[in-house]
Amino acid sequence: MSTTIQMSEELGPRSGWGKAIECPMASMFEILGTKTSYLIMREAFYGATRFEEFVERTGISEPVAAARLRELTAEGLLEKVPYREPGQRTRSAYELTEKGSDLLPVLVAMMRWGDRWLFTNGARVELTHADCGAQVHTELRCDAGHPVPTDELELGLNPRRLRAAR
Amino acid sequence: MSTTIQMSEELGPRSGWGKAIECPMASMFEILGTKTSYLIMREAFYGATRFEEFVERTGISEPVAAARLRELTAEGLLEKVPYREPGQRTRSAYELTEKGSDLLPVLVAMMRWGDRWLFTNGARVELTHADCGAQVHTELRCDAGHPVPTDELELGLNPRRLRAAR
DNA sequence: GTTCTGGCTATGCAAACTCTAAGCCAGCTT
DNA sequence: AAGCTGGCTTAGAGTTTGCATAGCCAGAAC
Structure with a gap:
C-alpha cells in the first residue's frame, strides 16, 4: 500500500471530481x-x-x-x-x-521514466549536470527540503480555498 | 538564455530526431x-x-x-x-x-505546474509532506545530490550506446 | 520587376479518441 | 430458477488531431 497517496478526511469517498x-x-x-x-x-x-x-x-x-x-x-x-x-x-x-x-520538471520526469522503463539497453540521450557530470532526475521534496517518499505524501484540500468557498 | 538546455557537441545541428x-x-x-x-x-x-x-x-x-x-x-x-x-x-x-x-514524479510535476499557473487563487488540492505538513514539489537533482538549475543541465548522447551502435 | 525564401494559411481527408445507448455474462441472492 | 449487480463489450456517431498538398505574402536579392 506504499504506492498510493494518503487522502485527508474530507476527500475520502469523493466522486465526480472532474466537475466538483x-x-x-x-x-x-x-x-x-x-x-x-x-x-x-x-x-x-x-x-x-x-x-x-x-x-x-x-x-x-x-x-x-x-x-x-x-x-x-x-x-x-x-x-x-x-x-x-x-x-x-x-x-x-x-x-x-x-x-x-517552469514546465521543465514535467518534461524531465517524462524523459527519465521513458529512459528507465522503455529502453532496456540504457538511454540514448542523457541529461547530465554540467558541473559534475552525473545524471539528472526529478525528486519529490517538500518545501522544507525533505525528500518525500510516496507513503509520506498526503493529498488534502487547501484550507484557504475551503474558507473562501463558504 | 538560461531557460534552454546546453547541448553537447555531437547533438548541435541535429534534425529529424523523431526517427534518428x-x-x-x-x-x-x-x-x-x-x-x-x-x-x-x-x-x-x-x-x-x-x-x-x-x-x-x-x-x-x-x-x-x-x-x-x-x-x-x-x-x-x-x-x-x-x-x-x-x-x-x-x-x-x-x-x-x-x-x-514510478510515474508519480510526472504526475506531481504536472499538478504543481497546474497549481502554479492555472489557478490564480491558489490550489484547490494540495500535496503535502505528511511528516511536516509542507507542500511537495518536484526538483531537478543530479545523482550526486546537487540541485540542478536549468542552465547547468546538459543533454548528450550516451557513450555506451554510441559504442554499441558502431 | 522578377525570383527566391521563410513563414506561414487553406483545403480535404484519414485516423484516433470519446461519447451515449444498449447488451452480455458470471455468479450471488432470493 | 429468476433477478440483480459489477464488470465489462458492441455499435454507431461526433469531435479532435493529424497529414499531404497547394497556395499566399513580405521583403530581400538579382
Missing part, C-alpha cells in the same frame, strides 16, 4: 493536451526558436506546428519575439516565457 | 498518449482499484475506461489482481506495479 474540484493536472491538459505540444516544448528547451526549426526537429507537419505555436503563444508558454538577421527581413522567434520554462 | 534517435518522452506517448490514461493513473495513485471507481472518479465513459485499463495492464503499469469480498464473487482489482508507481 478542478484537478490541476486535468486543467493542464486543456493547454497541453496533445503529443505535439510536448514535442514543441521539448524543442523549445533544446533551443529551437524559429518556425522551420520546430517543424524539422519535431517531424510535425507545418499546419499542426503553426497551430501549436499559436496556442502555446496564446497561453503564455511561448512568446513571439521579432528578430532580424543581417540582410534578412524581420522575423518572429518563439521563446520560452517563465510559465513555459 | 528515439526520444524517451516521445516513446512514452505511445503508452501514455491520451488524457484519459493520465486520469486513470491519477486515480490509481489516489487508491482506486475497481473498475467502477475508475469510471466514477475520472468521469470517463465505461468503454474508454475499459480500453485504458486493458492497455495500461498490457504495458505493465497496472496489474490485475483477483480479490473477493465476503458474499461476493471473485473480481479483478487494478493495482500499481513498480513501473506504474
Whole structure:
C-alpha cells in the first residue's frame, strides 16, 4: 500500500471530481493536451526558436506546428519575439516565457521514466549536470527540503480555498 | 538564455530526431498518449482499484475506461489482481506495479505546474509532506545530490550506446 | 520587376479518441 | 430458477488531431 497517496478526511469517498474540484493536472491538459505540444516544448528547451526549426526537429507537419505555436503563444508558454538577421527581413522567434520554462520538471520526469522503463539497453540521450557530470532526475521534496517518499505524501484540500468557498 | 538546455557537441545541428534517435518522452506517448490514461493513473495513485471507481472518479465513459485499463495492464503499469469480498464473487482489482508507481514524479510535476499557473487563487488540492505538513514539489537533482538549475543541465548522447551502435 | 525564401494559411481527408445507448455474462441472492 | 449487480463489450456517431498538398505574402536579392 506504499504506492498510493494518503487522502485527508474530507476527500475520502469523493466522486465526480472532474466537475466538483478542478484537478490541476486535468486543467493542464486543456493547454497541453496533445503529443505535439510536448514535442514543441521539448524543442523549445533544446533551443529551437524559429518556425522551420520546430517543424524539422519535431517531424510535425507545418499546419499542426503553426497551430501549436499559436496556442502555446496564446497561453503564455511561448512568446513571439521579432528578430532580424543581417540582410534578412524581420522575423518572429518563439521563446520560452517563465510559465513555459517552469514546465521543465514535467518534461524531465517524462524523459527519465521513458529512459528507465522503455529502453532496456540504457538511454540514448542523457541529461547530465554540467558541473559534475552525473545524471539528472526529478525528486519529490517538500518545501522544507525533505525528500518525500510516496507513503509520506498526503493529498488534502487547501484550507484557504475551503474558507473562501463558504 | 538560461531557460534552454546546453547541448553537447555531437547533438548541435541535429534534425529529424523523431526517427534518428528515439526520444524517451516521445516513446512514452505511445503508452501514455491520451488524457484519459493520465486520469486513470491519477486515480490509481489516489487508491482506486475497481473498475467502477475508475469510471466514477475520472468521469470517463465505461468503454474508454475499459480500453485504458486493458492497455495500461498490457504495458505493465497496472496489474490485475483477483480479490473477493465476503458474499461476493471473485473480481479483478487494478493495482500499481513498480513501473506504474514510478510515474508519480510526472504526475506531481504536472499538478504543481497546474497549481502554479492555472489557478490564480491558489490550489484547490494540495500535496503535502505528511511528516511536516509542507507542500511537495518536484526538483531537478543530479545523482550526486546537487540541485540542478536549468542552465547547468546538459543533454548528450550516451557513450555506451554510441559504442554499441558502431 | 522578377525570383527566391521563410513563414506561414487553406483545403480535404484519414485516423484516433470519446461519447451515449444498449447488451452480455458470471455468479450471488432470493 | 429468476433477478440483480459489477464488470465489462458492441455499435454507431461526433469531435479532435493529424497529414499531404497547394497556395499566399513580405521583403530581400538579382
